Amino acid sequence: MRVFACTLFTLALLWDSVRAENTISSLRVAAVAWEGELPCRKWDCECAFKHQRGCCCATRELREAEDQIFTRVMDLLTSTSQLGDSILEVIGGMRVAFTASMSGRTNCFGPFTRNSPIPYDVITLNHGSGYNPALGIFTAPRSGLYSFSFSVYSKVGKEGERMYYKVQLMRNNETVASIWEDNREDSEDSSSQTLLLSLQQGGQVYVELKNGRQICGIVEGLNTFSGALIYSSLA
Numbered sequence: 001m002r003v004f005a006c007t008l009f010t011l012a013l014l015w016d017s018v019r020a021e022n023t024i025s026s027l028r029v030a031a032v033a034w035e036g037e038l039p040c041r042k043w044d045c046e047c048a049f050k051h052q053r054g055c056c057c058a059t060r061e062l063r064e065a066e067d068q069i070f071t072r073v074m075d076l077l078t079s080t081s082q083l084g085d086s087i088l089e090v091i092g093g094m095r096v097a098f099t100a101s102m103s104g105r106t107n108c109f110g111p112f113t114r115n116s117p118i119p120y121d122v123i124t125l126n127h128g129s130g131y132n133p134a135l136g137i138f139t140a141p142r143s144g145l146y147s148f149s150f151s152v153y154s155k156v157g158k159e160g161e162r163m164y165y166k167v168q169l170m171r172n173n174e175t176v177a178s179i180w181e182d183n184r185e186d187s188e189d190s191s192s193q194t195l196l197l198s199l200q201q202g203g204q205v206y207v208e209l210k211n212g213r214q215i216c217g218i219v220e221g222l223n224t225f226s227g228a229l230i231y232s233s234l235a
Contacts, residue, residue, distance in 0.1 A: 096128035110214035151192035155217025
């Protein structure tokens with residue numbers, strides 16, 4: 001009997017428009033009077049047969065589908081936002097580079113009783129704001145492989161005076177390279193170093209003067225410290 005009632009309802013939908021309204025009304029009355037279980041499966045039988053024609057018989061299913069679509073769209077938006085942030089981090093983070101030099105404000109720097117970071121206070125480039133001129137320290141904004149260069153120029157006051165300096169590049173308080181001079185033959189001397197270093201985000205690199213040594217005859221642009229990010233890494 002249940003199958004028969006649903007079959008009649010289906011066939012009624014195929015009838016012409018003139019007789020459709022009366023037929024549907026008759027089927028609705030029959031369905032309402034039916035005391036058994038209507039074979040609607042997940043559809044809302046109460047809505048389909050007892051209320052107005054505009055009532056949606058699959059409201060529950062459509063609402064569930066709407067919730068699933070909304071959840072999926074929000075997940076996609078979150079993933080897209082995260083991907084955009086990652087792209088900006090990789091592309092934008094590539095702009096890390098600095099160049100600084102010592103100004104000629106004083107004739108000599110040093111000697112000191114302990115190792116002292118050299119204050120390269122003339123900044124010509126500082127992309128990524130990794131270099132702090134107040135401390136003379138570069139702090140890596142992101143992990144990766146960096147290139148660093150530093151140069152030393154010193155001139156003694158007069159011939160025969162002792163040229164006595166040692167400058168070293170430090171990575172997280174560890175010496176990784178150095179330049180030194182200790183003789184009475186040169187009244188003027190310059191040298192430089194360039195090297196590649198792997199740094200974690202937050203790692204620090206700076207150039208320091210060894211205790212008891214000094215750099216004199218400072219000319220702006222000759223004592224320099226520079227660095228740049230070659231490529232970034234995830235670690």
